Amino acid sequence: MIVASDFIPFKYSSSIEKGVFKWSAPSNIALVKYWGKKEHQIPANPSISFTLNNCKTITELSFEKKSVASDEFSFNLLFEGQPKEDFKPKIQKFFERVVVYLPFLKDYHFMIDTQNTFPHSSGIASSASGMSALAMNLMSLEKSLNSEMTDDYFYQKASFLARLGSGSACRSIKGKIVEWGNHAEISGSSDLFGVEFPNTVHSSFQNYQDTILLVDKGEKQVSSTVGHDLMHDHPFAERRFEQAHENLSKIKSILEDGNLEDFIKIVESEALTLHAMMMTSMPYFILMKPNTLEIINKIWKFRSETQIPVCFTLDAGANVHVLYPESVSEAVLQFIKDELVGYCQNRQYICDVIGNGVEQLK
Incomplete structure (x- = not known):
């Protein structure tokens, strides 16, 4: 080791x-x-x-x-x-x-x-x-x-x-x-x-897309460093750490077999759990904004109506990462333009995709 x-x-x-x-x-x-x-x-x-x-x-x-x-x-x-x-x-x-x-x-x-x-x-x-x-x-x-x-x-x-x-x-x-x-x-x-x-990794996850919706571009009122430290005395910390191990085991299998339905469940649950930890720490705080929740509900409604495997995740902030396979990118991008950009600050969003890591430049 x-x-x-x-x-x-x-x-x-x-x-x-x-x-x-x-x-x-x-x-x-x-x-x-x-x-x-x-x-x-x-x-x-x-x-x-x-x-x-x-x-x-x-x-x-x-x-x-x-x-x-x-x-x-x-x-x-x-x-x-x-x-x-x-x-x-x-x-x-x-x-x-x-x-x-x-x-x-x-x-x-x-x-x-x-x-x-x-x-x-x-x-x-x-x-x-x-x-x-x-x-x-x-x-x-x-x-x-x-x-x-x-x-x-x-x-x-x-x-x-x-x-x-x-x-x-x-x-x-x-x-x-x-x-x-x-x-x-x-x-x-x-x-x-x-x-x-x-x-x-299953072919479903090749060239996976991530469109980042810029809901709030201001500085977070609580830094990630402070947020991490609040887990030391958190009442739900130990169970959360166990859950992360369990979810990593599940997502390992999902990445291998390509089950997009289960992928969506784990990824969205993890995003909401992250923010639940913030809301239940002492002191407690909320980094999501009203438009974050509006976007989440719009994604749920769109997925339910179309059966298109699009989901969201969040980092420690208000912005929403919209994740989806390359095969449905045309439909999802149209949905984003039609229904989600209005919730973004200055209608700004960034289209990204899975990459390979660092690169040395000349």
């Missing part, structure tokens, strides 16, 4: 004075939700997600060796071409968490230049894509210092590092469907990093 100390390098075989790397990393949408964590970003329950394709972060990392040794981290940050001071504390905290695994961090000055392909203020969580893109760049630098590094180790450690920046970021590294967290039925699963779903 792999443990965290396996990612601490013994020594480096090469040196590099300066350079630049550039990676894109996607967001992801969980089917079985992760909600609640232990120390060191360890999940309280396993989760599984679709990796997205179009909603991603592109990060360029320039680095140059310091002329004078220093025990401080040195970096500048640009977001979409402009200095972004309010992002810097999160990067500082990330560096502090990972420096034991990347001991070269204090040897260089870094310029982090990052941008999203989706509007930053859209209400789509960018921490997963942002932290996974940064982790890939840092691993590219470490691979330059250790040319013997295997590809398996490279991607596994990148997922491990991304998790320390944002838990769900470990699911954005590699694979169309990624599982994170120890689970008895998922080969190679770990609390330390995400793993590509190891089994054959």
